[in-house]
Amino acid sequence: MNKKLIRRRRLKNALFQGVLISIIVFSIIMLLLLLYQVFKVGFSHLSLSFITSMPSRFADRAGIASALAGSIWTISLTILFAIPLGVGTALYLEEYANKQSWWTKILELNISNLAGVPAIVYGMLGLAVFVRFLNFQRSILSGALTLALLILPVIIVSSQEALKSVPSTLKEGSYALGVSKWQTITGVILPFSIPGILTGSILAVSRAMGEAAPLIMIGAAGYIGFMPKSPLDSFTVLPIQIFNWTSRPQAEFQDIAAAGIIVLLVLLLSMNAIAIVLRNKYQNRMD
Amino acid sequence: MKKKIKKREFIIEKSLILFAGISIITTLAIIVTLFGETFQFFKEIPIMDFLTGKTWAPTLVPKSFGVLPLLVGTLMIALFSSIISLPLGLGSAIYLSEYAKKRTRKIIKPILELLAGIPSIVYGFFALTFITPLIRQILPQTQIFNVASASIAVGIMTLPMVASLIEDAMMAVPNSVRNGAYALGSTKMEVALKIIIPSTSSSIASAFVLAISRAIGETMIVAIAAGQSPVLTFNPLESIQTMTGFMVNMSLGEISQGTLEYKTVFAVGTMLFFMTLIMNLVAKGILYRNRERY
């Protein structure tokens, strides 16, 4: 009797485990299917001329040159704005601010709320503030500033985590030598936490690189026939170019959209790979 | 030398405070810009017409500003994507924290991270060119643009976030709690269902709310796969328009500041902002009120 019960419980457990494994397998299959679909449709359209050509009304002549250049421009500026601001804020919160004060609590609550604001809302902010109010127009600069604000909370939070991992004994060791706070930050705290900060920042930047919605909101164009030369030029980015092609009814354009996606994914995956390598190095040192 | 260092320290500290202030300014700027235009909008369109109207036609003649079709469209996406992301996210979390060996975890977690790192534009493409044709093979009456396909893609995209939030909470349950139950002969399933899930219930609830909030704010997938037709329907096989879809659609054309179109985008954006803000605060509130302590 008792044995039967135990067998039933074990069977249930095995069934449950089976369900869980199929859930995981489902996720893996979805990832594979997605990659398969993109490569199946897009791979044959991938070529050097696809990367070096401007977009065109004819799918077989269209390329991503201006979108790729726009993405690189925008992301470089985004990095320039977001990383110093994010790391600086994290340093303030972890090393300077009084954790108990209402000001710090409001700051932290505010940052975690900003992290949950939909990307498209940042686009509206960018439209109202950068494009119109500051009159930067529909430029790379406006786009980069918008994306910088979008990923700022992510960079702040991950940098805070990295800073928290610095052992307090190391900081004390430095302070006890009469070394000032900022010198301790540059001498001990940042060298120790830089891999963690970089990992988080790279992931945040790669998110910005895949964003289309906020840039559509600020009016990045769907078609740009020239290479951007300055931060005040109008621009498009890879995700918007892909969106533009995907939403056309002709199948040829969806094919080159897939080719564009492959380029975007390769860029993102290499950034992610760098982040993962950094993190593993970092974890090994912590163990 | 001493004075110089002191001065530098002072300047650095003050600049860092300024840096931190940017995030506050961002929030204020979001609120001010959204409110300003929305206020203008409601000067022209009565708020009740907006909130209860069943026809959304801001660019047609006659114009009509009933937001319900957009709202229902958005909520349908949120609902149907949750059917995928919540149970599968929870299941993945249980597997990772209770069943998987360390080595398996090391393989599966990056896969989930990858899934989370793929841009939504790519999911949109996948939905339109793969999921939709698949659904239409099974249910031929399905429209090209439809809620179901977009929801599935949104669900897959938010699944990793649900999984990782819940898994973090489950991993934080100390092993002593599990060992007590194992010592009494419990199976892994019993431990997971009777001990781990109840003791992480607030994290689970909070993750669920966050996932729904993410789905509400998701833009590119729905803009590509769910359509641009603001009709009031509850049929997931039909084309709709979400709030975010509308905003993107309007922005693709030139809209100039001061026009009613411009204000309309901001009014919808404000509504979106508040819906997600409230959900995020609720998620945080749940966690805060039932902090799991061991």
Next chain:
Amino acid sequence: MKIIYNNVDFYYGNNHALKSVNLNIEENKITALIGPSGCGKSTFIRTLNRMYEHIPKTKITGEILLDNENILTDAYDLAELRKKVGMVFQKPNPFPKSIYDNVIYGPKKHGLKNKDALDSLVEKSLRKSALWNEVKDKLNKSALELSGGQQQRLCIARCLAVEPEVLLMDEPTSALDPQSTLKIEELFQTLKESYSLVIVTHSMQQAARVSDQTAFFLNGEIIETGTTDDIFTNPKDQRTNDYITGRFS
């Protein structure tokens, strides 16, 4: 007197951790601080280089004179104080940098840039901390590759490199094996020729072996101070007697 404590009271929030402490610390002597756990020894050490300033909600009153100057006034420069009063921690805490970079960390941050001066400072400091012979061939190796005892001597060298006058050591050997402990105790004897040492220890034997003066702490108060010989052979207070004979935990 190198250091004089006049009626020093110290608080962590509401916790009154030092109660009107009066103590004289002599130059070129080793002063041992003993007492049961939680009696305020580490707190005392923290007041001498104002390390408590990194802990929120602390308060201090009274006077601490270092070479007849009150270090508790705002006018007393913190960096100057900590250059004069070095500190070695309970657990060795070398920076995750090379041995060389560990030693020059302080001087470099204080503005010393000359390469030759840094090189000779490294050798001098490592010789003084009796580590030179063991590491002279691997100055560019990571400090984390050293043994615990070597790490602790590196931390002492790091401290000596900023040319302090007083050395504070909070249970400097409690994380080390007997062999390393012995080495560091020997080191104390040479160090005291040029420095004033304040050492916290839980080991009565160590206090008796290495120190010249001893102060016995209990619940934030100094119960008794005097020469180490007097304290250990002829304690005046019953509580001191109880402690050194092991009747306290």
